[in-house]
Amino acid sequence: MENTASIHVQNLVKKYDDFTAVNDISLTVSAGETLALLGHNGAGKSSLIKMLLGIVKPTSGQISMMGNMVTHEKDRRQVNLGYLPENISLYEKLTGKEVLNYFAALKRIDKAKVSTVLTEFGLEYAQDNPVKSYSKGMKQRLGFAQAILSSPDILLLDEPTVGLDPQASLFMYQKIAELKQQGCAIIVCTHELAVVEDNIDRAFIMADGQHLASGSLSQLRQSTDLKVNISGTEVSRIIAEDPFLNALSIQDKLIISQQDKPKIMKYLTTHCGVYNFLIEEPDLSDIYHHCMNNRQQYAA
Numbered sequence: 373m374e375n376t377a378s379i380h381v382q383n384l385v386k387k388y389d390d391f392t393a394v395n396d397i398s399l400t401v402s403a404g405e406t407l408a409l410l411g412h413n414g415a416g417k418s419s420l421i422k423m424l425l426g427i428v429k430p431t432s433g434q435i436s437m438m439g440n441m442v443t444h445e446k447d448r449r450q451v452n453l454g455y456l457p458e459n460i461s462l463y464e465k466l467t468g469k470e471v472l473n474y475f476a477a478l479k480r481i482d483k484a485k486v487s488t489v490l491t492e493f494g495l496e497y498a499q500d501n502p503v504k505s506y507s508k509g510m511k512q513r514l515g516f517a518q519a520i521l522s523s524p525d526i527l528l529l530d531e532p533t534v535g536l537d538p539q540a541s542l543f544m545y546q547k548i549a550e551l552k553q554q555g556c557a558i559i560v561c562t563h564e565l566a567v568v569e570d571n572i573d574r575a576f577i578m579a580d581g582q583h584l585a586s587g588s589l590s591q592l593r594q595s596t597d598l599k600v601n602i603s604g605t606e607v608s609r610i611i612a613e614d615p616f617l618n619a620l621s622i623q624d625k626l627i628i629s630q631q632d633k634p635k636i637m638k639y640l641t642t643h644c645g646v647y648n649f650l651i652e653e654p655d656l657s658d659i660y661h662h663c664m665n666n667r668q669q670y671a672a
């Protein structure tokens with residue numbers, strides 16, 4: 373399997389006895405790209421992440437990282453990979469600094485990096501306090517700091533912002549953007565669709581272990597062909613007057629397909645002289661629910 377993507381997964385299957393948790397999944401994530409892994413509870417996301425980490429052995433299929441197959445543990449050890457688990461359990465009695473020093477020693481990273489990262493993550497002031505005295509947000513920052521301590525080429529994040537306030541969540545995604553700039557390939561597993569939407573390059577939606585849809589937001593809009601709404605006072609007036617637009621409207625809104633959007637926009641501006649309108653595109657949440665509600669069609 374020749375592929376230079378940072379993460380390349382091909383026809384991956386995981387069966388737990390007779391139950392197929394991950395069913396023929398193929399995906400790639402390039403350097404400097406962020407992919408959101410989305411799916412319902414039990415869709416198979418964690419199983420997929422655990423196979424990438426080498427915690428769970430695939431039933432079949434292939435995984436390559438940084439251009440090399442990672443079938444064996446020794447191959448995986450060559451990969452500079454960071455991981456933030458969903459419920460990170462840190463050593464509560466240790467101080468924040470001691471926790472990071474521990475991980476630095478484990479990964480053979482210079483201790484000087486620990487001070488830099490503590491400052492970068494705004495934890496310098498609490499570095500000598502035990503982790504048990506940290507708030508949820510501080511613990512999550514520390515967990516994230518641990519994951520990026522080695523300046524990883526690949527970063528796997530499982531629910532990085534769950535339970536965080538909007539500012540703390542923003543901070544996390546700012547850090548993700550910085551890592552992306554540095555060429556890190558990132559997979560974010562999340563249920564927080566509104567939060568993740570503006571912070572990813574592509575989404576990969578799965579259900580019952582299978583791939584449903586994937587791509588950038590614009591590609592997903594095209595492939596699902598969810599309707600676009602166009603409204604505005606002038607649009608409402610024109611709808612009432614124009615039999616062609618009337619045919620596309622529901623009350624005072626034009627409801628059109630993605631494919632028809634350029635044509636209709638041109639018609640509105642050049643033929644009707646309407647420039648003041650509001651376009652409502654389907655968001656990631658609309659696309660996700662559409663795929664889940666029609667999963668038979670998409671999994672086929």
Ligand SMILES: Nc1ncnc2c1ncn2[C@@H]1O[C@H](COP(=O)(O)OP(=O)(O)OP(=O)(O)O)[C@@H](O)[C@H]1O
Nearest residue numbers: 388391392393411412413414415416417418419420
């Ligand atoms: N060790 C295991 N043995 C048997 N079944 C398992 C095991 N681990 C996971 N499963 C099953 O595999 C399916 C996928 O689970 P997984 O944890 O990968 O889903 P998920 O998408 O991460 O879910 P969530 O969003 O709830 O974390 C579930 O039905 C789960 O019960």
